[in-house]
Amino acid sequence: MSSSSPPARPPVVRFGRMAPTVSVGDMPRALRFYTEVLGFQKVFENGLPVGFVILERDGAELHLSLLKTHKATVQNVAHLMVDDAAALFEHLSAHGVRIVKALRDADFGLRCFVFADPDGNRIDVGQDL
Known part of the structure; x- marks a missing residue:
């Protein structure tokens, strides 16, 4: 793109949900954690052995x-x-999950913390204050 080109404009399209995909090294262990500790439900799986799973809970979706x-x-x-x-x-x-950053009320308007799943994947949790 040359410097004389007009700035790009996003397409006029309504975006829907966006779900992150998290890599795991041990699918059965990850499924136990996300379903038993966090309460997600498995709504789709693919492969034998299973190599891909979609989990849902309330408005959250995780692959x-x-x-x-x-x-x-x-x-x-x-x-x-x-x-x-x-x-x-x-x-x-209480379930022995590794807390990476402790619970705090941040100056950006969230009560937040970070935890790690059994594969070490960090998930940032937030609540509007």
């Missing part, structure tokens, strides 16, 4: 994809908005 060589990073892979961050924080803590 899990098997990658046996998965290595977690220090970046958050998803942001989950909830109506009671403190209750989720306490629930996860």
Whole structure:
């Protein structure tokens, strides 16, 4: 694109839901965590052995994809908005889930914390204040 070109405009299209895909190294372990600890329901799976799963809970959707060589990073892979961050924080803590950043009321208007799933994937949780 040359400097004399007009700025690009986004298409006039309504966007729907957007669901993150999280890589996991052990699908059965990940499914146990997301269904038993977080309460998601599996609504789709593909492969034998299962290599891809869609999970849903309330308005949240998460896709899990098997990658046996998965290595977690220090970046958050998803942001989950909830109506009671403190209750989720306490629930996860009681179940031995690794808390990466403790619960706090941030100056940007969220009560928030970060936890890691069994594969080390970091999920940022927020509640509007």
